[in-house]
Amino acid sequence: METVDIQATLVAYAAVWNEPDEYHRQELIEQIWCENGVYEDRQHRVTGCQALREYIHAFQKRYPDLRIELTGEIVVEQEHVSFTWRACDPDGLAWLIRQDRATLTRDGKLQSIIGVLTE
Template structure:
């Protein structure tokens, strides 16, 4: 079984990384080349697609940071973990849970669920 803490921690680090070169290195380490990401609001494929999603979230929510909520769990080739998103040092504004399929220690597919979103 892959190290779930390492995978979830790397995933969160990638979503928080604002430097494009460092983010690219994290994407390479955490995701397979053909990664597929889906949630109710967006989708992206491959490192470039996921990187563009991350960039979009960072532009929409400047100064916000992702953090793990609790500990990741999983079995076989599946990981589940929850996260918070909000201004650093403040209560989260958005929360979610992601389910991923692991292949050779990296995420191949990620399906995201939004557990808490601000009122429109």
């Protein structure tokens, strides 16, 4: 994982959540997400690019004004990467702050994202 630009991958991942155009969002997902990648939080588990696209689309419809922002430092722990992010409204108020743990493939694609802490 040393040769992979983890920061760029996670910035692209946040951009996926903020992308309003469904087709462009799908292109971005395919660039950074494994075909059988898993996203999991306390309430949901989705597998694959198509399922992730649909999950993000539903999130955007439910919370149209929220934007995802990476916060804090990225910590590499053996084969996992921990990072924090927040979902903010247009006034900058954080509605959700979370720390996630990611696993990346050797070529830098996200293999899994698991939410490990929610405030």
